[in-house]
Amino acid sequence: MRDQLRRQRGLRNMSQEEFGKRANYSGSTVSAVETGTRLLDMPYARRTDDLLDSGGLFESLLRSAQEDGEPTWLKPWPEAERDARQLRFFEPILIPGLFQTENYARAVLRLDDTLSESEVEQQLATRMGRQEILTRERPPQIIGVIDESALRLREAIMGEQLAHLLRMAELPYVHIHVVPLSAGLHIGLSGPLMLAMLADGAWVGYLDHQIDGLPVGVEEHVARLLARWEGVRSAALPEGLSLALIKEIESQHRPQ
Structure with missing residues (x-):
């Protein structure tokens, strides 16, 4: 999922800093989410879907991850x-x-x-x-x-x-x-x-x-x-x- 986040952001030519600014997150937070050192939670997934106009893709992926038996934390x-x-x-x-x-x-x-x-x-x-x-x-x-x-x-x-x-x-x-x-x-x-x-x-x-x-x-x-x-x-x-x-x-x- 984190590879998808980086790929979709990159396709829209947005740096981590720019994406974070639009999403009300710091650039370091965006980096931490994309590298897996910070929890990818539902508010972040929904805000990403809104900004990238991805049709609820990341909310759907996160819900699937929550249901696959491995705790998201x-x-x-x-x-x-x-x-x-x-x-x-x-x-x-x-x-x-x-x-x-x-x-x-x-x-x-x-x-x-x-x-x-x-x-x-x-x-x-x-x-x-x-x-x-x-x-x-x-x-x-x-x-x-x-x-x-x-x-x-x-x-x-x-x-x-x-x-x-x-x-x-x-x-x-x-x-x-x-x-x-x-x-x-x-x-x-x-x-x-x-x-x-x-x-x-x-x-x-x-x-x-x-x-x-x-x-x-x-x-x-x-x-x-x-x-x-x-x-x-x-x-x-x-x-x-x-x-x-x-x-x-x-x-x-x-x-x-």
């Missing part, structure tokens, strides 16, 4: 994640999705008892598919910060999961840090966050919560997320000590 982040040159994230409770094993991810998804088994498997396939960026020809640099409490779940799946996490840490472009329990209260306990730096150097963010997720593209909000991420990273152990701690916890899951 989720669409921008996977695109940003796939296009990222750098990824930074913090998780206070769970192993980050990019580093989850299939068994761990399935167990997490099954915690939502409103999902049918087929829906769990569908979401599992999507989550595992995201991990393809780890093995592509030019993967992004990834810096992940995980709270120690996420590593210490007393579940049977944790041995396999921690061993997998250590294998991920062997990749030269993956850097994992752990915030130790001894750090006490820190800014990251407010919740998980994800950040992606795109090819043009712009950062976009994403926040998870109980009902859905929220893409973050407003510059001042992204700046706050970057500051919070730096806060949790400063509370974390250096990479070597972090991996030593993960190895120690993983060893506790091995057969005695």
